[in-house]
Amino acid sequence: MSTTAPSPAGTPAAPAKKSLWKTGLGMILGLFSGAAAMYATAVFNTVVKPNPPVANFAVTADGLNATCQNHALGTTGWWDYGDGSPLEPFAPEQTAVTHAYAKSGNYSIKLTVRNFLMDENDRSVPVELKGSSQIEPISVSGLQVEAIGSKSDAPAAFRIRGEAKNAEKVILDLGDRVEVNTENGPFERLVVFEKPGHYPIQLIGHTGKVAVKQSAFVTVTAPATGSVSVVLKVTDSGSRVEKQSTPKTVPIAAPPKGTKTVERVIPATPGYTINQASVGKVTTTALKNLKLEVAADKKSAKLSGEWGGAEAEALVPVMLQEERGTSIILSPETVSAAFTSTGLTVTLPLPPQPRNAAGLQRKMYLEFREASADGTSRVVLIVPDLKPPYSGTVNTVLPVRGSFGPQPVSAQLAGESLVVKWGR
Numbered sequence: 001m002s003t004t005a006p007s008p009a010g011t012p013a014a015p016a017k018k019s020l021w022k023t024g025l026g027m028i029l030g031l032f033s034g035a036a037a038m039y040a041t042a043v044f045n046t047v048v049k050p051n052p053p054v055a056n057f058a059v060t061a062d063g064l065n066a067t068c069q070n071h072a073l074g075t076t077g078w079w080d081y082g083d084g085s086p087l088e089p090f091a092p093e094q095t096a097v098t099h100a101y102a103k104s105g106n107y108s109i110k111l112t113v114r115n116f117l118m119d120e121n122d123r124s125v126p127v128e129l130k131g132s133s134q135i136e137p138i139s140v141s142g143l144q145v146e147a148i149g150s151k152s153d154a155p156a157a158f159r160i161r162g163e164a165k166n167a168e169k170v171i172l173d174l175g176d177r178v179e180v181n182t183e184n185g186p187f188e189r190l191v192v193f194e195k196p197g198h199y200p201i202q203l204i205g206h207t208g209k210v211a212v213k214q215s216a217f218v219t220v221t222a223p224a225t226g227s228v229s230v231v232l233k234v235t236d237s238g239s240r241v242e243k244q245s246t247p248k249t250v251p252i253a254a255p256p257k258g259t260k261t262v263e264r265v266i267p268a269t270p271g272y273t274i275n276q277a278s279v280g281k282v283t284t285t286a287l288k289n290l291k292l293e294v295a296a297d298k299k300s301a302k303l304s305g306e307w308g309g310a311e312a313e314a315l316v317p318v319m320l321q322e323e324r325g326t327s328i329i330l331s332p333e334t335v336s337a338a339f340t341s342t343g344l345t346v347t348l349p350l351p352p353q354p355r356n357a358a359g360l361q362r363k364m365y366l367e368f369r370e371a372s373a374d375g376t377s378r379v380v381l382i383v384p385d386l387k388p389p390y391s392g393t394v395n396t397v398l399p400v401r402g403s404f405g406p407q408p409v410s411a412q413l414a415g416e417s418l419v420v421k422w423g424r
Contacts, residue, residue: 053113108124139166
């Protein structure tokens, strides 16, 4: 009979030894790996990871110039001066940058900075610029009033010319009515005074605080009984074209590794379309073969090129030539003239076409009037939608001819005038 000898007292079995050895080794390795991770993180935070960017700067104003003292921390970024000018690259080595504004006002200057991990920080500072240069004074000049036709019998027409500069509003006071034209520069208007009398005419330019003016006077006499006048009213409609040059600065980030082509779509200003687009002076060497193409619908432009640098980002200045059309219907301008005993043909000048107008459409209204003994006049013929050449007849009395019954009338265009004939 065989027997198994018992293990000595206090001696563990072999499997228990192996388990305890594995547990101890795992604890030791865990301590070492944790320490290594903590050490690596500390090294990265203290040695590798850069300081967070800080967009710190101060602004001083001198006339129309603003100077920004650079106290920022960052490697790249840009300045936005708040006046629509292109963004300017941020250079960390520059202690100060100066920007010249076109006019006085309140602006907000914004600085955006980044570090090489693309962490970003920005700050905006308001600045008020009052300007050191004198504001150009408002002026009105060249007021001229010229009678149309050989007589100033009611209804009498006059051509008024003048010019205003640096005014917020331009007012033409005709004595019996006031017309406001908000555009500076030379202008020309055709006006008619329906009733006899003396009319003061004033051309006024003002800014709300200061006003200047020029004055003239016209006298309109009563028409002879039975005399005939012709009145032309012209109404223009279409669209007024507003054009603007819009500078933009387009930031382009470096493409993914292995990619060389970069593209960026630049939208038009809301309500505008882009007619032309061009790339400005590029200071970075990271981009080459830049192209800027306007889309077929003219609502955007595509900037494309090749990336060949180590920078994280590049700024590309572009210029967009934009325009938009606004529907307009101008107040009708009226011109008239009276037939005289020395001739039965009158020439009526047409109003000048409105500036910056597109798709212009003109509607002309022609009216013949005969003066009565009581000072009033009666309408003897109306052509509500005149389309020259025109011919017709009117039944009235023309004392200079001494004839009664139908009289032939005609109207045809001659350059910028309408020639109207009465009688055979």
